[in-house]
Amino acid sequence: MIHIEVVFSPAPRQIEMSTLALPLGSCVKDALLAAHLLGQAQHLSVGIWGRKATLAHVLQDRDRVEVYRGLIVDPKEARRVRYRAHGEKTTRGVKRPNKRPLSNSSG
Template identity: 55%
Template sequence: MVPADDCVWVEVVYSPGPRQVSRTVLSLPAGATVAQAVQASALVEGVLPQGWHVGVWGRKAPPDTVVRHGDRVEIYRALKVDPKEARRVRYRAHGEKLPKGIHRSPKTA
């Protein structure tokens, strides 16, 4: 769909939790910003909470960035756990890595 000269179509996406995605497609006036798109989407009430960020197509963007037709505005939650630390915890829980070609025998109960 081709927009009129005075409006742009954008998609706003937000994940309130793991494996949950909320999305909405909006028609905004030309010159609208990322912050206006987030506010118009009503996916997040009021101002973004502390530690949250926004981006366009996977790249962090300031809220005053002007959106273009077809942009995907993404709302990022604050991280609860450092990704590197989470990987270390998973590694320790799984056990030590075996050399290539050696496999752990299945445990029998």
């Protein structure tokens, strides 16, 4: 027998975790079936310890199967929106210019 964890976050700040004991030679699909997540996971990505995996990937003892849901907002775009909302970056309440001033080099 191998012992694994299956983790799924159906919504932000919500986590469903199952600890399973499966026969040696079980794959990701078997783990999702045992955790009753196969229907949801077929439309989402899966991974093991943060690395993308297929449903046919054979599991090892103490693996952590993670089910990833799609992103609602592109992280780069969210960062741009936050930057525009806050304006220029500040350091301890003092606004800094976006560009470094040119240095005066005397010969």
